[in-house]
Amino acid sequence: MSTYVMSAEEQAYLAQYDIARFERPSLAVDIVLFAVREAGKKDNYRKLQPRALKVLMIRRAGYPYKNLWALPGGFCRPGEDVQETAMRELYEETHVNAAYLQLAGTFGEEGRDPRGWIISNTFLSLVNGEDCKPRGGSDAWVAAWFSVELTAKEVNRVMHGDDAELVTEYELKLYREKTGICPWAVIREYKQFTGYHEKVRYEIVDSEGLAFDHGKIILHTLLFLRKNVENDWRVAFDLLPETFTLTRLQNTLELVLDDKLLAANFRRKVNDLVIETDRSIEGSGHRPAKLFKRNVEAFCVKN
Amino acid sequence: MSTYVMSAEEQAYLAQYDIARFERPSLAVDIVLFAVREAGKKDNYRKLQPRALKVLMIRRAGYPYKNLWALPGGFCRPGEDVQETAMRELYEETHVNAAYLQLAGTFGEEGRDPRGWIISNTFLSLVNGEDCKPRGGSDAWVAAWFSVELTAKEVNRVMHGDDAELVTEYELKLYREKTGICPWAVIREYKQFTGYHEKVRYEIVDSEGLAFDHGKIILHTLLFLRKNVENDWRVAFDLLPETFTLTRLQNTLELVLDDKLLAANFRRKVNDLVIETDRSIEGSGHRPAKLFKRNVEAFCVKN
DNA sequence: AAAATAGTGTCTGTCAGACAGTATATC
DNA sequence: GATATACTGTCTGACAGACACTATTTT
Numbered sequence: 001m002s003t004y005v006m007s008a009e010e011q012a013y014l015a016q017y018d019i020a021r022f023e024r025p026s027l028a029v030d031i032v033l034f035a036v037r038e039a040g041k042k043d044n045y046r047k048l049q050p051r052a053l054k055v056l057m058i059r060r061a062g063y064p065y066k067n068l069w070a071l072p073g074g075f076c077r078p079g080e081d082v083q084e085t086a087m088r089e090l091y092e093e094t095h096v097n098a099a100y101l102q103l104a105g106t107f108g109e110e111g112r113d114p115r116g117w118i119i120s121n122t123f124l125s126l127v128n129g130e131d132c133k134p135r136g137g138s139d140a141w142v143a144a145w146f147s148v149e150l151t152a153k154e155v156n157r158v159m160h161g162d163d164a165e166l167v168t169e170y171e172l173k174l175y176r177e178k179t180g181i182c183p184w185a186v187i188r189e190y191k192q193f194t195g196y197h198e199k200v201r202y203e204i205v206d207s208e209g210l211a212f213d214h215g216k217i218i219l220h221t222l223l224f225l226r227k228n229v230e231n232d233w234r235v236a237f238d239l240l241p242e243t244f245t246l247t248r249l250q251n252t253l254e255l256v257l258d259d260k261l262l263a264a265n266f267r268r269k270v271n272d273l274v275i276e277t278d279r280s281i282e283g284s285g286h287r288p289a290k291l292f293k294r295n296v297e298a299f300c301v302k303n
Numbered sequence: 304m305s306t307y308v309m310s311a312e313e314q315a316y317l318a319q320y321d322i323a324r325f326e327r328p329s330l331a332v333d334i335v336l337f338a339v340r341e342a343g344k345k346d347n348y349r350k351l352q353p354r355a356l357k358v359l360m361i362r363r364a365g366y367p368y369k370n371l372w373a374l375p376g377g378f379c380r381p382g383e384d385v386q387e388t389a390m391r392e393l394y395e396e397t398h399v400n401a402a403y404l405q406l407a408g409t410f411g412e413e414g415r416d417p418r419g420w421i422i423s424n425t426f427l428s429l430v431n432g433e434d435c436k437p438r439g440g441s442d443a444w445v446a447a448w449f450s451v452e453l454t455a456k457e458v459n460r461v462m463h464g465d466d467a468e469l470v471t472e473y474e475l476k477l478y479r480e481k482t483g484i485c486p487w488a489v490i491r492e493y494k495q496f497t498g499y500h501e502k503v504r505y506e507i508v509d510s511e512g513l514a515f516d517h518g519k520i521i522l523h524t525l526l527f528l529r530k531n532v533e534n535d536w537r538v539a540f541d542l543l544p545e546t547f548t549l550t551r552l553q554n555t556l557e558l559v560l561d562d563k564l565l566a567a568n569f570r571r572k573v574n575d576l577v578i579e580t581d582r583s584i585e586g587s588g589h590r591p592a593k594l595f596k597r598n599v600e601a602f603c604v605k606n
Numbered sequence: 607a608a609a610a611t612a613g614t615g616t617c618t619g620t621c622a623g624a625c626a627g628t629a630t631a632t633c
Numbered sequence: 634g635a636t637a638t639a640c641t642g643t644c645t646g647a648c649a650g651a652c653a654c655t656a657t658t659t660t
Contacts, residue, residue, distance in 0.1 A: 006367075006417075009366070010366045010367055010369065017418050017419075022329065022378060023380075023381050024327040024328060024329050024330070025327060025328075025330050025379060025381075026325065026327050027327070027328050027330060027422060044609090044610090045659085045660080046609055046610045046611080046659075046660085047609095047610070047611090048610090048611075063312070063313045064309075064313055066313065075325060076328060076411065076422070077326075078326050078328075078420050079413045079420075080411075080413070081411045081412045081413070082409045082410075082411040082422060083409075083411075098497060098500040098502070099500055100500060100501070103406070103408060103409050105406060106385045106386075106406050106409070106424050107385075108330075108379065108383075108384045108385040108386075109384045110382045110383070110384070114309075115320050116320075117381055117382075119330060119379070119385060121409050121424065157603065159599065159600075159603075162545075162596065162597075162599055163599070164599050164602075164603055166603050191603075193599055193602055193603065194401060197401040197402055197403060197541055198403070198541075198602065199401070227534075231530075231534045238500055238501075242465075245612085246612085246613085247611075247612075262649095262650065262651065262652085263612085263613075264613080264614070264615085264616095264650095264651085264652080265648090265649060265650060265651080267613075267614085268648085268649085269648085269649080282658095283658090283659080284610085284611075284658070284659080285609080285610070285611085285658075285659045285660070286609070286610040286611040286612075286657075286658055286659070287610080287611055287612045287613080287656065287657035287658045287659095288611090288612080288657075288658060289611075289612055289613090290612085290613090293465065294465075296462065296465055296466070296467050296496055297462075299467075299496055299501065300460070300462075300467055300469050300494075300496065347636090347637085348632080348633080349631095349632075349633080349636060349637045349638080350637070350638090351637085351638075548639085549639085549640085550638075550639075565622090565623065565624065565625085566639080566640075567623090567624085567625080567640080567641070567642085567643095568621090568622060568623060568624080570640075570641085571621080571622085572621085572622080583631095585631090586631090586632080587631070587632075587637090587638075588631070588632045588633070588636080588637070588638085589630075589631055589632065589636070589637040589638040589639075590629065590630035590631045590632095590637080590638055590639045590640085591630075591631055591632095591638090591639080592638075592639055592640090593639085593640095
């Protein structure tokens with residue numbers, strides 16, 4: 001930007017430029033905030049605490065979609081970068097200041113918000129569920145963690161010549177242990193391979209308890225998270241506290257990837273990403289696990 | 304969306320809702336359109352056509368940044384999904400209808416556009432350079448392909464305890480063979496690892512010939528493209544015509560990844576992604592290469 | 607001692623990197 | 634036959650999957 005100097009002519013142009021000539025949308029930032037948190041009680045004093053992947057939802061106090069569950073979010077304010085809006089919203093909801101925060105998608109389909117033309121830039125965010133206390137408690141502002149369950153099944157696969165269409169139906173279920181409330185959505189993904197190019201489209205088939213198109217947004221962002229973590233396990237460290245056991249790290253990866261890992265192989269693979277501390281967990285009814293922290297050097301290289 | 308029914312009360316609320324109460328931004332969609340195209344003449348009748356990774360730029364006919372080079376883009380219109388805006392813009396520039404098109408970033412920093420509060424949702428797009436004829440030619444609308452060159456060097460690395468900062472300086476050079484015009488930008492990337500979370504920030508150090516913050520946007524999107532292709536070579540097929548030689552595919556990957564591949568290993572790795580056709584190239588001054596097409600089946604699975 | 611998790615050793619097959627070598631068109 | 638690219642065979646080492654085995658704590 002530095003070498004650019006405006007001419008008088010350009011300054012005159014800008015002085016008469018009326019940005020309000022064109023119709024403008026509202027730009028909202030929605031945050032899909034994931035954490036791995038306790039889910040249910042221990043069966044038995046020896047067993048480990050069961051955990052689940054959870055997403056933070058807000059119960060809407062006003063219209064539209066009053067009393068339904070929606071993603072935390074808010075509108076972009078003048079003078080504020082979109083990233084800043086996301087950080088501000090995140091802080092307001094959770095009082096967490098630093099967290100993984102990454103643009104995951106943009107949703108602007110006509111009719112997605114009955115209030116009018118509102119485009120959502122959606123951010124994926126990850127926090128350590130332990131030291132994150134969502135605000136709320138008042139009637140007007142209830143925030144709650146919901147366990148996330150996703151199942152997929154192939155509905156249709158058509159191949160003609162070099163073109164193909166693949167339809168997958170996803171069932172997204174949220175679950176709040178405390179109250180048993182279970183909002184859900186069924187969403188179809190249409191993947192078309194035409195003229196040597198791929199095109200993806202989502203469509204909500206049915207949904208209950210979820211506001212707006214937020215079922216679609218959560219699905220998209222969860223798949224985005226999975227792809228990110230598959231490509232780079234280091235992303236998952238943002239879901240953990242500063243020190244953690246290797247079993248905890250493994251469990252976190254398993255919850256995100258929705259897949260089991262073999263402990264021996266897993267340990268070999270993360271070996272360079274972690275550093276052993278001199279502490280262990282205690283009172284666990286079985287052999288205590290060593291605590292590890294992340295190896296910053298392995299996080300600084302590449303990518 | 305389907306199971307939601309509005310109450311009378313909600314309808315009343317919406318009737319009095321005034322979306323214009325809040326200040327709104329303009330939402331622009333910018334497209335970073337890459338192609339792999341001829342770059343320079345063949346040295347020698349036997350040699351292969353040299354190619355380069357190119358990005359499409361538009362010369363600004365009006366203020367601001369008159370006569371400088373900018374990314375193709377335009378404003379989101381009411382009733383139009385953001386993806387649709389991107390597709391429309393792409394079609395207007397190139398008359399290409401199907402192409403790889405993916406949200407790569409959002410840029411809304413204060414002051415990025417002197418006309419006012421304009422947020423850019425940036426899309427990465429890939430086309431086959433051969434059958435893509437950019438519109439233009441009139442004085443008011445010149446579109447041109449620029450070769451892209453990117454160099455990086457580490458400027459600073461501070462580690463204190465478990466926190467770290469990594470500063471990388473990127474030099475982005477565009478080059479138009481026809482005219483010798485060479486817009487460029489130097490951009491610093493600040494990567495901070497604090498409190499166990501990573502934060503990335505870009506800053507334009509200097510730039511010439513490029514409008515707005517488009518140097519930053521191109522850099523971000525090029526890095527995004529590289530990461531995408533590293534994670535999945537199938538993405539690079541969108542830069543190729545329907546049939547291609549394996550050497551051409553290899554060359555395309557090399558240009559995007561900025562790295563050399565060994566032919567034997569490369570061929571083994573792409574073996575399942577392609578299907579041999581019964582045609583070959585001709586008149587090449589050396590052993591002719593077989594033409595391949597992509598194996599749709601390998602593109603339908605997973606991910 | 608039993609239960610439950612923590613952690614190691616090692617076999618196997620796959621795959622990527624390296625490189626030497628063969629094949630075939632045009633001039 | 635020279636040139637330039639096309640394409641193959643094979644050695645090596647790294648690493649992922651599988652699984653058996655050992656270790657250590659609490660009750």
